[in-house]
Amino acid sequence: xxxxxxxxxxxxxxxxxxxxxxxxxxxxxxxxxxxxxxxxxxxxxxxxxxxxxxxxxxxxxxxxxxxxxxxxxxxxxxxxxxxxxxxxxxxxxxxxxxxxxxxxxxxxxxxxxxxx
Amino acid sequence: xxxxxxxxxxxxxxxxxxxxxxxxxxxxxxxxxxxxxxxxxxxxxxxxxxxxxxxxxxxxxxxxxxxxxxxxxxxxxxxxxxxxxxxxxxxxxxxxxxxxxxxxxxxxxx
Numbered sequence: 001x002x003x004x005x006x007x008x009x010x011x012x013x014x015x016x017x018x019x020x021x022x023x024x025x026x027x028x029x030x031x032x033x034x035x036x037x038x039x040x041x042x043x044x045x046x047x048x049x050x051x052x053x054x055x056x057x058x059x060x061x062x063x064x065x066x067x068x069x070x071x072x073x074x075x076x077x078x079x080x081x082x083x084x085x086x087x088x089x090x091x092x093x094x095x096x097x098x099x100x101x102x103x104x105x106x107x108x109x110x111x112x113x114x115x116x
Numbered sequence: 117x118x119x120x121x122x123x124x125x126x127x128x129x130x131x132x133x134x135x136x137x138x139x140x141x142x143x144x145x146x147x148x149x150x151x152x153x154x155x156x157x158x159x160x161x162x163x164x165x166x167x168x169x170x171x172x173x174x175x176x177x178x179x180x181x182x183x184x185x186x187x188x189x190x191x192x193x194x195x196x197x198x199x200x201x202x203x204x205x206x207x208x209x210x211x212x213x214x215x216x217x218x219x220x221x222x223x224x225x226x
Contacts, residue, residue, distance in 0.1 A: 032213045043120075043206055044159075044217040051213060089159065093213055102172055103149065104208075104215055106159040 002027045006090045006107025013080055013114050021075040021110050023064075023090035031092040033057075033066050033073040034104070038087040047075075047088070080114045087111050118143065120218035122207050128224045129197050137192040137221045141209030147171075148190040149215060150182065154203035162205075165190050197225045 007022035025031065035047040035057070048057030053068035062077045073090060090107040121140045129135050141148050150162040161174040165184035179195040188209075194201055202225045208215040 034214075036217075043219040044208075046214055046216070049214065091159075093215075102147065102164045102166070102210070103161040103174070104151075104159075105161070108158045 002031070002092060002094045002105045004090050004092055004105055004107040007110055008108065010111035010113060013112070015082055015114055015116050016079045017114075019075070019077040019080045019084075019112070021088055021090075021112070023073045023075065023107055025071050025073065025090075025092050027071075027092055027094050027105075029094055031094045033064070034091045034093070035062070035064055035073070035075050036089040036091060036106075038089065038109075040086070044089065080112075082114045082116055085112055085114045120207055120209050120216055122205075122218040122221050124221060125219070126222045126224070128226065130226050131197055131199060133197050135194045135197060135201075135223055137194075137205050137207075137223070138189065139192070139207030139218060140189045141207075142211075142216055145209035145211060145216075146188050147210045148184055148188065149208045149210070150190070150192050151206045151208070152176075152203045153206060153220070154200070159206070163192065194223070199225050201225050 003026045005024050032051045034049045036044040037047045038044050048059045050057040050066035056065045064073050064075045087109045089109045091104045123138045147166040149164050152160045164172040168184050182192040184190045204220045206220045208217045
């Protein structure tokens with residue numbers, strides 16, 4: 001079945017440091033890939049997505065590229081801020097022939113803490 | 117545009133009782149998904165409803181059930197509550213491949 005393996009945390013960085021959170025996946029067909037963020041006490045928010053190989057998703061300075069050859073979707077940001085402190089989830093939505101399977105399969109989540 | 121709403125925000129029950137959680141999707145969205153976020157276990161898919169029908173089910177026992185109403189809102193029922201059912205239950209509605217999540221219901225089983 002589908003699975004997502006996410007870099008385990010927690011990750012602690014100083015403000016303006018570079019961030020990389022690794023994510024690899026196993027899926028049949030051609031999944032869509034997502035990064036969700038969960039701020040303290042809140043639900044999940046979509047951060048970015050990519051729907052096909054070599055697509056780059058980007059939002060709020062975060063980027064991730066869909067790499068089919070390495071089955072990866074690593075999250076990167078060049079300069080983190082204190083406000084980026086949150087839990088980050090990598091996820092996939094399996095598809096076959098263009099039909100969405102519907103459910104999201106999530107990685108374990110990575111807690112990011114950014115200090116001033 | 118109003119987002120996905122869930123009620124109640126918090127729910128406290130004792131072992132053996134039943135819990136009912138509610139979700140209203142974004143207007144125009146016909147699919148509702150339920151996920152369980154238990155401490156240390158990440159997010160696990162529970163149920164998917166679309167156009168009033170159950171389309172897919174995660175690896176959960178039958179005491180987890182639900183339904184979707186004609187207005188596309190949904191209800192999740194958990195019978196015979198166990199301590200390990202304590203978790204944040206998230207509901208999401210979908211537009212194409214994107215799922216939009218509600219704030220969740222925190223269920224505590226004592």
